[in-house]
Amino acid sequence: MTALTRRDLLRGVALVGVGSAAGAAAVHAHGDDTVWQIDPELCGQCGRCATHCVHPESAVKAVHVHALCGHCDLCTAFFEPDSKLDTGAENQLCPTGAIRRRFIEDPYFSYEIDEQLCIGCAKCVKGCAMFGNGSMFLQIRHDRCNNCNACSIADACPAHAIRRVPASTPYLLKSAH
Amino acid sequence: MNDEVRTPAPPDRHLLGRWTPWIGVLVFAALCGAIFTASSATRRDREPADLDQAFVYDVARFRVIPPEMIGYRETLHVETGLEHATAVAVGPADEIVAGGDRRVVVFSSEGTRRHAVPLPDLPLCLALSATGDLFVGLRSVVLKGPLAGPLERWLTIPGEKARLTSMAVDRESLFVADAGARVIWHFALDGRRLGRIGDRDPERNVPGFVVPSPYFDVLLASDGLLRIVDPGRHQITAFTRDGDLELSWGQASYALEGFVGCCNPSHLALLPDGRFVTSEKGIARVKVYDANGRFVTAVVGPDGLDTEAGPCDVAVDSTGRILVLDPGRGLIRIFEPKPRRDRDD
Numbered sequence: 001m002t003a004l005t006r007r008d009l010l011r012g013v014a015l016v017g018v019g020s021a022a023g024a025a026a027v028h029a030h031g032d033d034t035v036w037q038i039d040p041e042l043c044g045q046c047g048r049c050a051t052h053c054v055h056p057e058s059a060v061k062a063v064h065v066h067a068l069c070g071h072c073d074l075c076t077a078f079f080e081p082d083s084k085l086d087t088g089a090e091n092q093l094c095p096t097g098a099i100r101r102r103f104i105e106d107p108y109f110s111y112e113i114d115e116q117l118c119i120g121c122a123k124c125v126k127g128c129a130m131f132g133n134g135s136m137f138l139q140i141r142h143d144r145c146n147n148c149n150a151c152s153i154a155d156a157c158p159a160h161a162i163r164r165v166p167a168s169t170p171y172l173l174k175s176a177h
Numbered sequence: 178m179n180d181e182v183r184t185p186a187p188p189d190r191h192l193l194g195r196w197t198p199w200i201g202v203l204v205f206a207a208l209c210g211a212i213f214t215a216s217s218a219t220r221r222d223r224e225p226a227d228l229d230q231a232f233v234y235d236v237a238r239f240r241v242i243p244p245e246m247i248g249y250r251e252t253l254h255v256e257t258g259l260e261h262a263t264a265v266a267v268g269p270a271d272e273i274v275a276g277g278d279r280r281v282v283v284f285s286s287e288g289t290r291r292h293a294v295p296l297p298d299l300p301l302c303l304a305l306s307a308t309g310d311l312f313v314g315l316r317s318v319v320l321k322g323p324l325a326g327p328l329e330r331w332l333t334i335p336g337e338k339a340r341l342t343s344m345a346v347d348r349e350s351l352f353v354a355d356a357g358a359r360v361i362w363h364f365a366l367d368g369r370r371l372g373r374i375g376d377r378d379p380e381r382n383v384p385g386f387v388v389p390s391p392y393f394d395v396l397l398a399s400d401g402l403l404r405i406v407d408p409g410r411h412q413i414t415a416f417t418r419d420g421d422l423e424l425s426w427g428q429a430s431y432a433l434e435g436f437v438g439c440c441n442p443s444h445l446a447l448l449p450d451g452r453f454v455t456s457e458k459g460i461a462r463v464k465v466y467d468a469n470g471r472f473v474t475a476v477v478g479p480d481g482l483d484t485e486a487g488p489c490d491v492a493v494d495s496t497g498r499i500l501v502l503d504p505g506r507g508l509i510r511i512f513e514p515k516p517r518r519d520r521d522d
């Protein structure tokens with residue numbers, strides 16, 4: 001098991017995939033050079049992002065800003081509420097097993113999203129927002145999104161959390177500041 | 178006289194005719210809009226995420242506290258008038274002191290507003306000495322002055338990451354909890370820095386505090402020891418003023434007796450009889466533990482508090498009333514033990 005240092009993680013935003021996908025956003029830009037994105041401050045974690053995208057596999061994925069994370073042992077985005085603190089599948093909160101936990105140093109752990117497995121259900125986002133620092137949140141991934149004229153998730157979103165943003169800044173990331 | 182009966186002029190059919198198709202288009206568009214709005218409203222309101230229960234984060238069962246486990250009742254609430262209320266404390270004559278926005282607001286013990294003291298920034302924590310000196314913690318600065326104001330900048334906590342969360346004061350010292358550095362700073366009342374408590378030190382058996390979020394509380398108990406919350410370990414620790422770890426209690430649990438979530442309790446206070454009051458975030462629960470850390474009773478649960486705006490600070494007055502800041506509503510809720518006849522214990 002590779003032990004990351006806490007400093008490595010705290011150095012900044014480590015969103016593998018989101019950064020590289022930023023370029024791809026331009027490909028799908030709307031006529032007015034905008035794309036759809038979720039405002040993480042407005043999202044109420046209702047679960048519709050997993051079910052209302054026109055793609056069979058949603059274009060929405062959970063992302064994790066490590067600089068905001070508390071690196072908790074008892075991570076409420078990783079463990080089912082009131083489960084044992086052991087990483088057996090039955091204790092893991094993510095139904096698709098998309099969250100990877102790695103030891104950093106006692107008593108800190110890092111958590112990473114495997115985007116191939118994530119379906120954007122927001123269950124982990126809710127656990128993180130309720131007890132933790134809100135470092136996990138949903139974003140529309142522009143390497144997957146069609147940038148439909150009318151985003152069918154935006155249409156169904158009860159929190160009105162999805163809006164058009166400039167294609168040049170296609171992600172609404174939380175910051176440690 | 179002209180008997181010719183004049184028929185009213187016909188409407189300008191030519192004009193109407195010119196607009197008819199556009200009116201049709203407008204009516205059609207309005208109808209489509211109404212249907213679209215209605216359908217999307219219906220969609221939002223009625224169509225849930227069609228997800229299996231396994232994908233639903235459900236902690237509803239932990240939000241329920243059986244009434245017989247609640248030994249307190251609310252007897253008074255005070256409207257602070259603060260939009261962003263952050264802290265509550267009690268003065269030497271049981272004055273109720275609330276911090277938030279860019280001011281401190283002072284009330285009598287019965288909730289009559291006395292005055293407000295302006296601040297340069299959002300207060301994050303408050304402490305009052307027995308002689309009535311008010312200490313206000315901003316992000317990395319401590320202000321000091323009389324309760325009536327004005328306050329002066331008194332200390333700057335070193336370090337770029339400083340994030341003050343709690344303070345405790347007695348006749349000799351001020352202890353300042355810094356969630357950024359994860360230590361308690363110890364200052365003499367003349368402002369000299371005397372030390373820092375809680376740095377990881379295996380030789381002294383001090384593991385270092387685990388503070389995942391900016392909630393890290395400290396108080397001074399009548400036994401002369403500090404009580405410091407180690408939120409990531411779900412524990413209350415007792416330290417000497419010199420930084421020796423004496424004891425700790427508390428455990429992680431969704432059950433009422435434990436501390437819930439990743440890091441709790443967020444706040445701590447001390448009753449006159451030596452029992453502790455704890456406040457938890459996530460699932461807001463205010464509870465009383467005896468001096469040895471055994472659960473005694475709940476004071477208020479999630480249904481009685483609006484925690485959308487943040488966790489609930491707690492304070493205690495000399496008569497044992499428990500003051501709970503309800504930040505979502507800008508209220509201080511005051512709780513007293515239920516009369517014995519109302520209790521099921």
Ligand code: SF4
Nearest residue numbers: 043044046047049157
């Ligand atoms: S539909 Fe809206 S509220 Fe629901 S998870 Fe998606 S962004 Fe969040």
Ligand code: SF4
Nearest residue numbers: 094118119121122124
């Ligand atoms: S819980 Fe849901 S949103 Fe979170 S990683 Fe798993 S599939 Fe993705």
Ligand code: SF4
Nearest residue numbers: 053145146148151152
């Ligand atoms: S714009 Fe289309 S593809 Fe993109 S998230 Fe919305 S529904 Fe899915």
